[in-house]
Amino acid sequence: xxxxxxxxxxxxxxxxxxxxxxxxxxxxxxxxxxxxxxxxxxxxxxxxxxxxxxxxxxxxxxxxxxxxxxxxxxxxxxxxxxxxxxxxxxxxxxxxxxxxxxxxxxxxxxxxxxxxxxxxxxxxxxxxxxxxxxxxxxxxxxxxxxxxxxxxxxxxxxxxxxxxxxxxxxxxxxxxxxxxxxxxxxxxxxxxxxxxxxxxxxxxxxxxxxxxxxxxxxxxxxxxxxxxxxxxxxxxxxxxxxxxxxxxxxxxxxxxxxxxxxxxxxxxxxxxxxxxxxxxxxxxxxxxxxxxxxxxxxxxxxxxxxxxxxxxxxxxxxxxxxxxxxxxxxxxxxxxxx
Numbered sequence: 507x508x509x510x511x512x513x514x515x516x517x518x519x520x521x522x523x524x525x526x527x528x529x530x531x532x533x534x535x536x537x538x539x540x541x542x543x544x545x546x547x548x549x550x551x552x553x554x555x556x557x558x559x560x561x562x563x564x565x566x567x568x569x570x571x572x573x574x575x576x577x578x579x580x581x582x583x584x585x586x587x588x589x590x591x592x593x594x595x596x597x598x599x600x601x602x603x604x605x606x607x608x609x610x611x612x613x614x615x616x617x618x619x620x621x622x623x624x625x626x627x628x629x630x631x632x633x634x635x636x637x638x639x640x641x642x643x644x645x646x647x648x649x650x651x652x653x654x655x656x657x658x659x660x661x662x663x664x665x666x667x668x669x670x671x672x673x674x675x676x677x678x679x680x681x682x683x684x685x686x687x688x689x690x691x692x693x694x695x696x697x698x699x700x701x702x703x704x705x706x707x708x709x710x711x712x713x714x715x716x717x718x719x720x721x722x723x724x725x726x727x728x729x730x731x732x733x734x735x736x737x738x739x740x741x742x743x744x745x746x747x748x749x750x751x752x753x754x755x756x757x758x759x760x761x762x763x764x765x766x767x768x769x770x771x772x773x774x775x776x777x778x779x780x781x782x783x784x785x786x787x788x789x790x791x792x793x794x795x796x797x798x799x800x801x802x803x804x805x806x807x808x809x810x811x812x813x814x815x816x817x818x819x820x821x822x823x824x825x826x827x828x829x830x831x832x833x834x835x836x837x838x839x840x841x842x843x844x
Contacts, residue, residue: 533558538724540575545703547724549576569599572626572693573667579696579843583614583679596692601664604630604690611682614694619645619677620843621760621813624669626693627681632663634688640670643678645811650680664690675811697760697843699724701751701821708749708835710740720838722751726765727838735839736767741832748824749835756786756817757844759793761809764823765839766802773802775834779825781808786819793818818844 534544540561548556549571550563557563561575572580585593595603596612622642629635640653653670660666679694706718716738727735739747766776778799782791793814797806821842825835 539703546575546577547699547702573695577698578693579699581620581694581696582617583694584617585612585614585692595690601628601691605687607687609689610684610686611680612686612689612692613678613680614692615678616676616694618696618761618807618809619675619811620696620809621674622670622672622676622679622694623697623760624667624671624695625679625681626661626691626695627666627668627689628691628693629664629666629685629688630690631688634685635660635664635666637685638666638668638681638683640668641680641682642670642672642676643680644672644674645677646674650678673813675809675813699841700753700757700759700844701840701842704751704753706737706749706751708737708739709742709747712738712740712834716836718749721749721840723839725839728765728768737835737837739833739835741834743832745833746824746826747833747835748822749837750820750822751840751842752820753818756819757842759783759810759814759818759821759842759844761807761843762821763841763843764806764808764837765841766804766806767836767838768804772834772836773804775802775825775836776806777802779806779823779835782822782824783814783818784820784822785816792816 534540535558536544537555538548540546540548540556540558546561548561549568550556551566551568554563554565561577563576567576570580572578585596591608593609595605625640627638640656641650643650657669658666681692701722702724704722706722708718711717715733716736718737720735721737725735737749762781766773777797779797781795783793784791793810795808823835823837825833
């Protein structure tokens, strides 16, 4: 495995601060946001404020996020090893609890399979900061594949980022090598939320405050009034109700997480929704997904398989049939990871 020098770290696109435009960011004066144009959301532990310029969290990241400025989703997994040792130290969100010396290889089974991009390892001592091998098992294969020419970047004396982008959806990730004996934490990137505060539109707006942008404001609406956190179209008899977001720059997308309206009212309206992703030119979608129905869910997770092969400029949701005969599109939050 090639370890990048400090001058090379910036070219590792997936893990570079410059990829987030943070390296040239101006201070943001809006609470809970940071960077140039306040276009990044803080993800600090305890919901505390981050540095308004670069997003640094003095008390660490929220457990659901990690990486540069805490901008990368922690992909949840269960983990096993051949010795069946106690592995609670690996998933306790504590970088100071470490391998007791018995585990020489770990395999993480992703709760939600997705394309692999990069991982982070934290070790107990600098002496353990190399000699790792990374391999993965795709959703449609029985054979493990080693990462080809993985690149790594040393973050500090005990932290190493390893890049291993795949063109397939991955279900298992294995970390092996002599220095697994010194492992403390293993993070698998689920991607960055690339849709935060992007330009959103909808077919109509129901009453005041149910605006389209509420679905990309970083608040999934799990608490408080839906009026304050969700988008909502007017009832539309016999026609489409839709919501659309357009990215300022085309993005490579790994997956979607959609938050439905919380509470007793109206969650059925999202059943049978259609999601489409469009490139920067042309009218044909590069990806299309239709919900298969059944009981309404609070959270929908959609992972394209095979992955979307082209950069995406816009994403659109449609509903054309609802159980109450009125087509209404309500979204409390849309996360697009890429």
